[in-house]
Amino acid sequence: MTTFSTTRYFAASPATLFEAIRNPERLVRWWGPLGFSNRFHAFDFQPGGEWRFDMIGPDGTVHPNESRFEHIEPERRVVIQHTCAPFFRLAITLEPTGDGTTLHWDQTFADTRIAEAVAHIVKPANEENLDRLGVEVTGLPQIT
Template sequence: MSATAQSPTADREIVISRVIDAPRELVFGAFTEVRHLSRWWGPEGFTTTTRTFEFRVGGVWDFVLHGPDGTDYPEWITWTEIAPPERIALLHGESRGDPNAFESVLTFQPDGTATRIEMRTVFPTRELRDEMVEKYHAIEGGRQTLSNLAAYVAEIVRTRAEG
């Protein structure tokens, strides 16, 4: 296998990364409590309403993502791996048992005093990945979500510095 060989899931995945100017423990922590997630999760203009939230392996986050146009999107996440403050793996669909659910792995790496977060999402099929990119703008939405996360943790860092 050459150094340039792609992963076997490359045609079914989306990878988005960003450097966030905050310590890794803080960035990781923004995923662990609904009071944090509800402030930044989702693309620009979206809000969330949580029905259930339990951050543990096998735990569930059942919520509705509200689009700026008034469309509601039922969402369901279960955590499959949690390794603080380095890694979170999850299964994400519209509901439990969703045949189109996709897997995401988030990694948190120190980058000086900042954190490099990478979100690697693997879809069941290439067609589903392509539909999520074309119809639902998954890449741009993912970038906006990480931008919202960056702004949220920057606010926490600023508040702590002032306090």
Template sequence: MATVTFPTTADCEIVSSRVINFSQELVFKAWTDPNHLKNWWGPKGFTNTFEEFDFRPGGRWKFVMHAPDKGNFQNECEFVKIEKPSEIAWIRISKPLFNIVATFAKIADDQTKIVFRMVFDTAEECAKLRPYVVDKNEENFDRLEDELDKMTL
């Protein structure tokens, strides 16, 4: 099945990727099981309260991200594609508005390449978040790897 593509240009998207030493199936599970996802989603120090996680095309994901210092950030998304174990796509309903495509490519039995694409409607919206998001996505990948380590124990 083809990967979801949201029409875009380079100045309207932020792409983060990483190769990690875990199987494609385990990585997909960490992204799709709310009991694991809540442990690692977001930048370093953030925690999550999931209010709804209806993991199916058309299903909603509603949650609050709690910042380590102060602030709670309401998030709402709608899943638009789920292709086990290689792809998840969703649209954000809460601001800031952008679409997401996360792909998981098997490189070896214990190695997966993750590509995380954030697609914005305008270059201006993308430029506002780019200075923060690139580093925060790396922190998110770090937290994912920590959760995957725990999942293999």
């Protein structure tokens, strides 16, 4: 098993960050790496709920995605199982820190070979994803 972990402080409350995850109108704006857009087909934000969407790359390539929400603890934790290749589990944990929130983003691949093959994409993409979340919740770029 291989886990890619990213931690980021946001000058926003856990409630504000959770809303940006829970609300599909907001999530569609920031999910994914820089330059990508999204088209949601299903978004059932509850444990066991389906999330199907296309990520559209800067070159117009469509990347279909299918996931299931495994665990949701409001304003604290969301766990998503990516149910199409590449298979991974994403745990997003929100930790109150002073006047803001520390977000822990842990993406775990069961197959180490797959993780090694996509590491060069996943590591910067996760950082860009959190950059975009920061802009969504504060209107300003975040310091990593």
